[in-house]
Amino acid sequence: MDCFNDLADFSAAEIRELITLARRLDDKPEPRALEGKVLSLLFLSPSLRTLASFQSAMIRLGGGTFVIAPNMSIHGLESRSGIVMDGVAAEHIHEAVPVIASYGDAIGIRAFAKRENLDDDLADREFRELTALVDTPYINMESAINHPCQSLADWKTMGDLGIPANGGKFVLSWSWHPQPLPLAVPAATLHMAALRGMDVTVLRPEGFALPDTIMEKARQAAATSGGTVTETDDRAAAMQDSQVIYVNSWSSMQQYGNKHAQDKFKLELRDWCVDESWFDKAASDCRFMHCLPVRRGVTVTDRILDGSRSVVIAEARNRMLVQMAVLHRMLSGS
Amino acid sequence: MDCFNDLADFSAAEIRELITLARRLDDKPEPRALEGKVLSLLFLSPSLRTLASFQSAMIRLGGGTFVIAPNMSIHGLESRSGIVMDGVAAEHIHEAVPVIASYGDAIGIRAFAKRENLDDDLADREFRELTALVDTPYINMESAINHPCQSLADWKTMGDLGIPANGGKFVLSWSWHPQPLPLAVPAATLHMAALRGMDVTVLRPEGFALPDTIMEKARQAAATSGGTVTETDDRAAAMQDSQVIYVNSWSSMQQYGNKHAQDKFKLELRDWCVDESWFDKAASDCRFMHCLPVRRGVTVTDRILDGSRSVVIAEARNRMLVQMAVLHRMLSGS
């Protein structure tokens, strides 16, 4: 495996094999599988789960990691091309990224969307520029438009819980949030549920439709798997018989990158905070999923998050397990 | 071992077994004992010895650690209950702590006293709230009222030096310090020396008596071990024939949490800085102990700290060794 960047690079069968491997490594540890192997971790954006789960994953397989993050003890990093570096930044990513990669057998990179230009973010332009500088296998630890480790963990979580693939009803719902958030998780989650063969509904208020390229990619995945993809702003219709509600927030595509305009769009939308009333017509054991971090009382009520519907901790632990599978496949030579 | 939170949870014999194991691991390394095992380290307060010694301890046993600290590359953490998270903090400890714990086979947690409410600190309320969120074994890396790793290291250090348990005379002395410091180290140290069976004197100026619950817990430990516990502000009497002076500083319990009032209490107490004159009537080889960090010229003179009485570096190295024993007992399955 040369890279783990997008679930769309894999067939549903290949994804199920990775999940099977993740379960095997959980049941039967292999603490020498990657002995002496190193995963470089480059964080250009903040992290908790990803930071911790990749370090733990490598230790459990007998290898190790090192972490480079801009707020650590390093020189500032410049990323613009053709620049005269006469300011604060002492190093350019054109040197820093290949060097960091050269110390590892693989590299994980995180770089959130800049939210300056929608087309750049949809094309994952910054992330592609970074990975173009790397000679080793690489892992997308969340880019502008993708978060394959989260999606693989969520796929496994649904499998662990017995939520059906074909015929299972999956709602991806927008929620209120004080910040205009990036598209990575909603885009990756929508595609994942469609590729798993589920009947997926995107539930969002008017003005928050996902970009066509994201919807179209999900529809193509659904076409191969027997799933469906629809969208609506009708909460009751969307939640009818749903087995999962996966909650996230994202910017409106109108005036993308303009926080002030985004704040105005959202003024009337504080009721997009998931509470028990959302589940009136849902399947009785409908689950609440979220990639975390989640804002209590803003995105979801304490009652839901602390109740039996919530599977957010299981999702987070599955991050570690599926990443162990990816790393094992990528680095063990077997 | 499900948790290592308080020496009071162990008999003196069990503590001696841990110290024997620590010595064995120092003499005969076991670099595969914990292969593939992970210790999560959550620092909600600053650290040097604890941060370094736990990482080193796990490597020496063949496992590894990851570190999460608020000033690292993570989102802000909220800890209040029932709150609408509409501010800076993007994540609540109710999610963060279980997630961090889920990536490890055990977790170490450090959270100093908030010093807002004495009863809360004496009850270790915040630390209990944190550990209630954890499913794995846990280790107290210093809480509001306890520091069992330090106490276990200090017990071993006295044993290494041949300082007698029953009949040994131990002085726990207050010292001047610019900050009002928490009760964790004095409370844990007093209890440890009493449980070891020593004749313990708390030496402190008027107004700095330790809370009754701390004194009473130490007296109960002394009752089981044949030791004694007394307190005084008479330096000469306290130091008479003493074999150890263990120095620390702590807040006055009067106006606890009020730094301004504490500063006034201390105005006349700058002479509570340990120098050679303190040792006039002490045993000739009376040792100086301190958990570090220590302020030179404030808590103790350079001459004492750099002289042959001081065993502070040995105490610090023993942190690593006793933690190896705790981790081995907790995680090796043997």
Next chain:
Amino acid sequence: MDCFNDLADFSAAEIRELITLARRLDDKPEPRALEGKVLSLLFLSPSLRTLASFQSAMIRLGGGTFVIAPNMSIHGLESRSGIVMDGVAAEHIHEAVPVIASYGDAIGIRAFAKRENLDDDLADREFRELTALVDTPYINMESAINHPCQSLADWKTMGDLGIPANGGKFVLSWSWHPQPLPLAVPAATLHMAALRGMDVTVLRPEGFALPDTIMEKARQAAATSGGTVTETDDRAAAMQDSQVIYVNSWSSMQQYGNKHAQDKFKLELRDWCVDESWFDKAASDCRFMHCLPVRRGVTVTDRILDGSRSVVIAEARNRMLVQMAVLHRMLSGS
């Protein structure tokens, strides 16, 4: 090996053995050579390559590291002697350094020049004070006046590329840089190339001659190896037939430590930015070397740095490999 502080402590033959070992460890990994061994890493100055490459080196040999840096979660560190520590710093290096060292089998220390007093920096006074506090083997990870890991990596890089030792022509050139930089890399590089037996020219503008002690040390190394050491401000003469140009910047020794004066010295020197014209009379495959980080458009043009002359990424990867050799020799007991 008790310390790795200066290439001058080794014969050229011993250095070649270390490089042979580095190549062997690259070809035939030894992931259990240092199992259970710990390298303490103390960074009193910022780092990227050193931080990452030492962590990776230890993992590849089966051991591990921990990192202590002032901007991490630790108390402030005091370094002055005889001081009353009544300010912000809660700990003195006289305790911190021995404690950190006591948790490792060896320690790496980085402490850049203070640039307050040239004689102190030339004598590596601060670094010697730090290592005097350490009982374990230690590694110089860049001090005021030395950077032996970089020099060993550069020696290996030239060998990898087939650049001749005796008879090879090596130019160490000053370049423009917005900051007055320390002497560690130019001093170590000059000595390394001389000890390798090369014909070395120091190319620098008037006012930027290296101190006599540095020149003299290099001349002594050249005398043992059959190399030569000269200096000039004549770029064309220096570059004639050169096989390597190694670029760095350093303070003028005039008004050392006075940034304002240094800025004035440099006003007319912006053309000391390496571009293709510098190579007119050089050997056709003359290489561009730099220890990184490097400022594009300031020290060197994009065209050179991105072109086939540049070997900066190979130099950086060799940092890891030669450090593995040093650690193997220092800690494997073989």
